[in-house]
Amino acid sequence: MARNLQDHILQTASGLFYSQGIKATGVDAIVKAAGTTKMSLYKYFPSKDDLVLAHLRKSREAIMTRILTGVEARADQPRQKLLAVFAVFDELLSSPEFRGCPFINASAEFAEQANPVQLAAAEFSDEFRQLLTDLAEQAGAAHPDELSKQLAMLISGAIVSEQMRRESGAMRTASAAAEILIENSLAATKA
Structure with a gap:
């Protein structure tokens, strides 16, 4: 399950970075789109x-x-x-x-x-x-x-x-x- 969540967060972030730009995409938008929490995101990606x-x-x-x-x-x-x-x-x-x-x-x-x-x-x-x-x-x-x-x-x-x-x-x-x-x-x- 953990690997799937990590992959899901990365997949979601990649889609947003590509479509909206890296600087324009905040952590809050990634968390919301991935349906997860900041704590989970930072567990796999410290920054x-x-x-x-x-x-x-x-x-x-x-x-x-x-x-x-x-x-x-x-x-x-x-x-x-x-x-x-x-x-x-x-x-x-x-x-x-x-x-x-x-x-x-x-x-x-x-x-x-x-x-x-x-x-x-x-x-x-x-x-x-x-x-x-x-x-x-x-x-x-x-x-x-x-x-x-x-x-x-x-x-x-x-x-x-x-x-x-x-x-x-x-x-x-x-x-x-x-x-x-x-x-x-x-x-x-x-x-």
């Missing part, structure tokens, strides 16, 4: 900061799993896997529940460089970029790290564009640009 970090860990696991699973279902060749990342994100952005990237949103709310929330967002960004770098290396890109930075920027920009103007097709536009970057990087290795 709101602990709950926010747990939310980001949960989001990180969910997003990385969705990316990896989605890429594997869509492609088997490294070049195609790079483009499949964009298809996975396009699917995420088309969800009615889409409210932006939880890490971009958290980073905007907690902009101080040493803040644990900012550090957790940066850690996700690093892990995601490493995934892109690995795929770029497997595809034979001339400069895999540089290509991964470019692709990550396209994805981040498309997420923010879609957050600002829904159904903009930003991720499909980013994917078309990515295809050019990938082709240029692969061609550079053959030159």
